[in-house]
Amino acid sequence: MIPYVLEWGSLLLRWLHVIAAMAWIGSSFFFMHLDASLRAAPDLPAARGGVGWQVHGGGFYEMRKYLVAPDFMPEELTWHKWQAYTTWISGFFLLVWIYYAQSSLYLVNPEVMALTGPQASAIGIGALAVGWLIYDRLCKSPLGNNETLLGLIGLAVIVAASYGFTLVFSGRGTLIHVGALMATWMAGNVFMVIIPNQRKVVASLMAGEAPDPALGKQAKQRSTHNNYLTLPAVLLMLSNHYPVLYANPAVIPPIVFLITISGALIRHFYNVRHFDHAKSPWWVWATVAVALWLTFWIAMASSPTGRAQLGLAATPAAVSTAAAHTSPPANVVEIVTSRCAMCHAADPVWDGIQISPKGVLLDTPAHIARQAEAINLQAVVSRAMPPNNITEMTADERLALAAWLRSATN
């Protein structure tokens, strides 16, 4: 019963989380684009705002932005905040649901640190809270006046955090926590700065006073940070499906560094382009291509078989679909059935697993042969499976799998 509830809860939470995030990111992109497209109008000089026209869904929209505030308070005002709050709250529950409630599968790797579930959860939640405090202080310090410097320091904090997480968590748990840290900065910006500042502006207007322009500036700074963090955060949220990214904790910090600058630069391209097409910073794409290529290379070179394929190590270990047609030898069947099949069977016997995870069956020679590529990826190239090596697969056994996969290609 409980595994079913866990699966369904995870499905429903993820559904909510993805939808809320789409709404939040959608509005973030929309407003950045809108801001960039505004032009000064006779009754609204650039110092006070701007005007832009849009066409959508059968109608024309005249968008007017009043910097700081309009002269009068409109009767109805739409606030953009629940997309952000819902995203963070559902994401937090999803983190608790998957990583804290099922920590031995996803978060704790005893070879890194033998934490109990509650210890690991406390470290995770504590790190998110401390991470927010550090970021918020940095923005409010004099550094906050220098956008570029602040961005570089923020990047350094992210990379340092990723290193810190590798010392306590599994690789997978590390990447999800780096993503959660970024997401916490983003939601915290909305909850602690953008919305409160906006409320103060509205209150001043109601009281007939001139609002403080610094409030609007602070809010814009945080909303710009959110925009630049969006793409890296989304990639980190998806990283748990890609063991190639987290297979080797030693290279997680450089991978996080490269992913973060790539995502931020892609946003930069569009932010500048939407302002003025002629000024599109095309160099961004060359830089991103190099950064992503480096990420690929670092990830590959950090795995023993990947190194061999790059010609950096002696043992060649190529795999091809030919493996799927080869019946695995007895020792391979023995290894896989004793280390994997307790979970990956039609009727799993592992406590807490009731349905074969991801539908992957590894209980008969035919099933094992069919999953040759997946076994290579999950248990040889990376050590994603068994989860946190929970069934204690040995290095020799992984080598035996590699030898089988290699021979299967000849």
Ligand code: HEC
């Ligand atoms: C303790 C239970 C358990 C054991 C033992 C186990 N797995 Fe898994 N496996 C899982 C779970 C849980 C998932 C789903 C992970 C997720 O949700 O991302 C999974 C997913 C997979 C996937 C699918 C990955 C994907 O994202 O498509 C493959 C392939 C796989 N395991 C192979 C193996 C191999 C090979 C072994 C043995 C070396 C093994 N597993 C041992 C629990 C187990």
